[in-house]
Amino acid sequence: MAVRITPATVTDIRQVLSDHARYWGERDLRHLHLLALVQEFGETCLVARAADDGGHEGEGGGVLGYLIGFVTPDRTGYVHLVATRDDARGTGLGRELYAAFTEAARRQGAVRLKAITSTGNTGSVAFHRSLGFEVRTEEDYNGPGETRVVFRRALS
Template identity: 70%
Template sequence: MIGAMGIEIVQAGVADFHQVLADHPRYWGERDLRSLHLLALVQEFGSTCLVARAGDGIRGYVFGFVTPGGTGYVHLIATRDDARGTGLGRRLYAAFAEAAERMGARQLKAITSVGNTGSIGFHRRLGFEVRVVDDYDGPGRDMAVFHRALPLGTS
């Protein structure tokens, strides 16, 4: 589907995955999160790994999957530095939610570090509930955990 700004949100392929890694600083700045980018997600959960493509490349992406218990888990979501503030992150989440619902998801989940105030604010604006879970990612690694009911039109 082609939307605003001539951006099409489509299923990610292997070439898209490699392009995202090649352009990693455009999405994540100084933070090196390449180790969190798992090609297996794109290969095994393709319908919930999406890229927002325009004439000048990939403007954003979301990689996730649906758990056997019916949770659409967003592993990574990012927008390119020149696409921030355009609503693209919201559109990517909506496209992921639609794909996850088609696969039987009843809720969405995501996590981030407790210091990532930008991500926490973004998820709150999308209607996610957030709570800090002690030791979520191992001893002393507390994480902010987000939950949101589906469909997105409800709370």
């Protein structure tokens, strides 16, 4: 599937939120979709659409996947959220979004990438491993008793 990856807009994220279950299934992660991140880090918050979509919603149209990320002052490209819609899974779209984010982060001076997930998210762990990330479980990462899996990868 040919896709077009562009900077995300608030309207794009609102579309994602209105169809949240198609990206996240039973997991309710709406509270993590911070519109301020899209407003402030527009070049590293990305959406993917079918190349011939033109932004139309409906079956096969609209946002097929998205990545919300930013570059930190220590030059880390941090991926806050990445998701593909249920009808776009298994197409390589997550990899394409990561590749586009990596280039955008590099342009802003990033020298490494980082992301985190919950310990039970085996799909995310496998995905990040396949992208060459170092995977480590860190106790209390998000506060007492809040263990997270942390992904890190240097950029060459």
